[in-house]
Amino acid sequence: MAQNIVSSNEVNLTLSTSTTREQLFQLRSEMIAQGLDFQYTPQFDANRALIGITYSVRTTTGGVVVCQSNNNVNLTASAAHIHLVKQNGKFVEQN
Numbered sequence: 683m684a685q686n687i688v689s690s691n692e693v694n695l696t697l698s699t700s701t702t703r704e705q706l707f708q709l710r711s712e713m714i715a716q717g718l719d720f721q722y723t724p725q726f727d728a729n730r731a732l733i734g735i736t737y738s739v740r741t742t743t744g745g746v747v748v749c750q751s752n753n754n755v756n757l758t759a760s761a762a763h764i765h766l767v768k769q770n771g772k773f774v775e776q777n
Contacts, residue, residue, distance in 0.1 A: 686709060688709065688712040688713055688715075688716060689716070690716060690768070691767065691768045692765075692766065692767050692768070693713060693716070693718065693739075693764060693765070693766040693767075693773065694764070694765050694766075695709060695762075695763065695764040695765075696761050696762070696763055697732070697735055697755075697757065697761060697762040697763075697764075698732070698757055698761040698762075699731045699732055699733060699757050699758060700731075700732075701732045701757075702732070703724070703726075703730075706722060706724060706732075710722070713739070714742060716773075717741060717742050717743065717773075718739050718740070718741065718742065718748065718766075718773060719739070719740045719741070719742050719745075720737065720738075720739050721737065721738050721739075721740070722735055722736065722737040722738075723735065723736045723737075725754065732757055733756070733757055733758050734754045734755060734756055734757055734758075735751070735754070735755050735757065735762055736751050736753065736754050736755070737750060737751050737755075737762070737764070738750035738751070739764065739766065739773075741772075741773075748766055748773050748774065748775060749764060749766065749775040765777075
């Protein structure tokens with residue numbers, strides 16, 4: 683898994699086939715501490731490698747969607763990137 687950032691001003695994640703269940707759980711915990719609820723449905727292969735993921739990021743207060751995948755992201759083809767920055771006190775998605 684690439685170097686991920688979860689701070690009070692930025693969230694920059696790269697999820698790939700090398701991302702583990704434990705890392706997903708840790709990222710979720712770190713994001714909750716920043717007021718973000720990272721919900722995800724992972725898909726693993728027989729070797730326990732992450733091959734797909736569907737996700738959403740919402741605020742922990744109010745449940746406002748900050749970003750989400752519209753369908754399962756195939757991680758065998760490319761990594762999933764989540765990049766959020768805080769602007770005017772709220773996290774917004776960066777492309």
